[in-house]
Amino acid sequence: MSIRSDPLIGVVRPPHRAASLALWLDRESVFSWLMMTLPLLFLAAFVGYPFVYGILLSLQDRPVAQPGHFVGLKNFIADYHDPIFWRVAINTFVYTAVATLLKMVGGLGLALAMNQHFRMKNLVRAVLLLPFIVPTVLSTVAWMWMLDPAFSVVNRILIGLGWPRPGPSWLGNPILAMCSIIVINTWRGLPFYGITLLAGLQTVPPELYEAATIDGASGWQRFRYVTLPLLQPIILIVTLFSVIFTFADFQLVYVLTHGGPQNATQLFATYAFDIGMGAGQLGLGASVALTMLPALALLIVALTLYLRKQ
Amino acid sequence: MSGSSRRDFLKIALAGAAGATFAPGAGRAAGKTVTFLHESSFIKTFDEYMQNTLAPAYEKATGVKVVYELTSVGSLPTRISTIAETGSGADVTMIFLLYPFLFADKLMDVGDIAEDIGKQQGGWYDAAKEAGIVNGKWKAIPHSNIGQLMNWRTDWFAEVGVKKFPETWEELYEVGKKLKAKDHPFGFELGHGFGDNHGWLYPLLWSYGGREVEADGKTVVIDSDETARAVDFARKFFKDTMLDDVLGWTDVSNNKAWMAEQISCTNNAESILWFAKRDFPEIGKVTDQAQNPAGPKGRFHLLNCIGHSIFNFSPEKEETHKFLRWLMDEKQLGGWYASADSYYQPFLHAYDNAPMWQVEPRNIPYRDAMASAHLPGWPAPPNRQLAEVVAKYVTVDMFAKACAGAATKDVIKSAEAQLKEIYRAV
Numbered sequence: 001m002s003i004r005s006d007p008l009i010g011v012v013r014p015p016h017r018a019a020s021l022a023l024w025l026d027r028e029s030v031f032s033w034l035m036m037t038l039p040l041l042f043l044a045a046f047v048g049y050p051f052v053y054g055i056l057l058s059l060q061d062r063p064v065a066q067p068g069h070f071v072g073l074k075n076f077i078a079d080y081h082d083p084i085f086w087r088v089a090i091n092t093f094v095y096t097a098v099a100t101l102l103k104m105v106g107g108l109g110l111a112l113a114m115n116q117h118f119r120m121k122n123l124v125r126a127v128l129l130l131p132f133i134v135p136t137v138l139s140t141v142a143w144m145w146m147l148d149p150a151f152s153v154v155n156r157i158l159i160g161l162g163w164p165r166p167g168p169s170w171l172g173n174p175i176l177a178m179c180s181i182i183v184i185n186t187w188r189g190l191p192f193y194g195i196t197l198l199a200g201l202q203t204v205p206p207e208l209y210e211a212a213t214i215d216g217a218s219g220w221q222r223f224r225y226v227t228l229p230l231l232q233p234i235i236l237i238v239t240l241f242s243v244i245f246t247f248a249d250f251q252l253v254y255v256l257t258h259g260g261p262q263n264a265t266q267l268f269a270t271y272a273f274d275i276g277m278g279a280g281q282l283g284l285g286a287s288v289a290l291t292m293l294p295a296l297a298l299l300i301v302a303l304t305l306y307l308r309k310q
Numbered sequence: 311m312s313g314s315s316r317r318d319f320l321k322i323a324l325a326g327a328a329g330a331t332f333a334p335g336a337g338r339a340a341g342k343t344v345t346f347l348h349e350s351s352f353i354k355t356f357d358e359y360m361q362n363t364l365a366p367a368y369e370k371a372t373g374v375k376v377v378y379e380l381t382s383v384g385s386l387p388t389r390i391s392t393i394a395e396t397g398s399g400a401d402v403t404m405i406f407l408l409y410p411f412l413f414a415d416k417l418m419d420v421g422d423i424a425e426d427i428g429k430q431q432g433g434w435y436d437a438a439k440e441a442g443i444v445n446g447k448w449k450a451i452p453h454s455n456i457g458q459l460m461n462w463r464t465d466w467f468a469e470v471g472v473k474k475f476p477e478t479w480e481e482l483y484e485v486g487k488k489l490k491a492k493d494h495p496f497g498f499e500l501g502h503g504f505g506d507n508h509g510w511l512y513p514l515l516w517s518y519g520g521r522e523v524e525a526d527g528k529t530v531v532i533d534s535d536e537t538a539r540a541v542d543f544a545r546k547f548f549k550d551t552m553l554d555d556v557l558g559w560t561d562v563s564n565n566k567a568w569m570a571e572q573i574s575c576t577n578n579a580e581s582i583l584w585f586a587k588r589d590f591p592e593i594g595k596v597t598d599q600a601q602n603p604a605g606p607k608g609r610f611h612l613l614n615c616i617g618h619s620i621f622n623f624s625p626e627k628e629e630t631h632k633f634l635r636w637l638m639d640e641k642q643l644g645g646w647y648a649s650a651d652s653y654y655q656p657f658l659h660a661y662d663n664a665p666m667w668q669v670e671p672r673n674i675p676y677r678d679a680m681a682s683a684h685l686p687g688w689p690a691p692p693n694r695q696l697a698e699v700v701a702k703y704v705t706v707d708m709f710a711k712a713c714a715g716a717a718t719k720d721v722i723k724s725a726e727a728q729l730k731e732i733y734r735a736v
Contacts, residue, residue: 065395084728172559173558261557275702280697281697
């Protein structure tokens with residue numbers, strides 16, 4: 001017994017403190033939380049704090065460099081009575097919807113084209129990423145020159161084709177100005193869609209196409225019944241990202257039109273900045289920026305639920 | 311070995327971090343530093359004069375180092391906001407337009423310097439007091455005005471028989487019609503830039519007798535016959551003399567159009583003449599500047615005062631105060647003005663006949679325009695409501711909508727509704 005009891009005593013004896021810590025850390029529930037602590041702290045500091053601070057600001061009358069005081073929903077009520085706010089809301093929805101749709105269709109086309117075999121394919125793929133890589137401010141300045149009637153390459157072609165000089169005023173006409181910023185946003189965002197969808201396309205097993213071909217499926221049918229269903233989750237995720245980026249777009253409009261002419265291109269982000277920074281009304285500016293939140297949140301929740309269901 | 315080197319590394323890293331944390335404090339104690347935030351000037355020699363002449367001279371005389379920190383054009387308001395909100399970042403800053411009023415709570419009263427400088431250097435223009443005094447206290451020491459004037463092509467005006475810039479808006483309109491017919495249209499910004507839109511639209515409104523809000527700062531008076539006349543004039547002025555594109559212009563647009571020889575007249579600061587002389591000398595020779603035309607109720611200009619303010623939370627505010635007093639002394643100030651010719655128009659009468667005006671006599675109208683210059687929104691007192699009116703482009707868009715075809719009555723009603731909403735709480 002004594003021979004047996006010794007090792008048993010050794011087993012039940014509390015282990016060395018370091019060893020016990022190591023064992024505790026080895027537990028999956030502890031280790032996973034430990035690994036997540038840093039990212040969570042990061043998110044809390046750089047996403048959570050500004051977000052909560054933004055909400056607090058929107059509920060205050062808070063002039064810049066002065067203490068604020070709580071006013072409840074007064075800022076949101078002021079937004080409700082502001083005609084520009086509603087113009088901005090419509091602009092932002094139109095801008096986001098049209099630009100996202102164009103990017104989705106164009107990006108899919110781009111991905112399908114890039115998925116074919118041709119010479120210098122890799123070089124072309126790299127070049128296609130350029131609009132996404134070039135800093136927005138720089139590319140927007142280039143577009144500014146291209147849309148200026150005096151220098152516009154588009155206007156020169158149109159005038160060459162018989163259009164009366166100086167050609168259309170791309171940024172002076174409210175409708176054309178909105179079309180212009182949509183086109184530029186599409187140009188800039190297309191590579192993101194294209195490359196991501198291309199990555200998705202390359203995961204489609206070739207056997208499925210072979211089987212479909214043997215079954216007599218046409219090119220369109222192969223796309224409709226093989227490619228599209230398999231790409232759907234990726235299309236949804238890219239669309240989600242794109243909607244968020246487009247909805248909150250700032251740089252393009254700020255550089256190109258600053259919301260003009262007559263607020264025809266003013267978006268939530270630029271308008272919030274003008275009120276917050278230009279007029280020093282931090283609370284009111286935050287309230288404008290925060291009105292983006294419900295629409296975006298709904299969209300995110302809907303898409304997430306849909307993906308889970310899939 | 312590896313353990314000790316790791317420990318050494320940690321020691322060095324900790325020492326470095328501690329050094330980085332406490333170094334500024336230690337630096338201040340050893341030799342004081344004044345950080346001077348300034349927007350990068352269009353005129354490089356102006357910044358160079360501070361960096362290479364004034365700052366070293368001050369350090370030599372007092373041992374206090376002046377760090378002249380430049381920020382890009384357009385980013386200054388955001389920088390000032392950040393500094394005012396966080397309570398650190400600079401000791402003294404360039405400031406302009408309505409910002410002394412918005413940030414007044416964070417700015418030191420510099421009345422003693424302003425009063426002394428005024429007495430020593432011929433007295434202040436009234437415009438300087440309008441721009442620098444907040445509730446009876448000088449919150450900024452006005453440095454200069456970057457005025458907005460009429461820029462006109464003398465050769466093309468001569469083609470239609472005009473040798474002298476028209477005196478009134480109506481006369482200018484008649485000339486503009488003829489020039490547009492000869493494919494030399496006018497180009498006045500009606501879009502959402504920062505300055506070139508307000509630069510002519512407020513003076514136009516005032517010169518017809520229109521006002522947004524009374525001097526009491528609460529009575530909205532935009533809906534008047536005077537405003538209607540100004541709007542009607544703007545509509546025909548746009549339609550018969552200008553390019554359609556001006557509706558979407560921002561501040562760079564008229565400069566580009568001028569250098570492309572696309573327009574014959576615009577409203578701008580001196581940058582057009584300056585860049586034309588440097589980069590397009592042939593255009594520079596036929597570019598001239600004139601005061602804004604007069605309307606039925608007089609001639610007006612937009613006040614674009616730049617000044618300098620000390621943050622009242624600065625740990626070096628006493629040193630900064632001494633530096634600012636030194637900087638505004640005639641010995642330093644005269645040289646600084648002269649380094650930019652007359653791009654910066656002094657607010658002190660001692661410089662009314664300074665040699666700097668003779669370097670480019672075409673700039674003399676800037677000096678003369680200061681007597682009729684006012685801040686945006688005048689005669690309403692500058693405050694947060696007014697800043698909101700300006701940031702929302704209420705007056706600019708009132709004119710722009712009319713030029714794009716809307717009825718005068720409608721655009722005025724819309725502007726009035728916006729103004730009443732903004733001033734509702736007052």
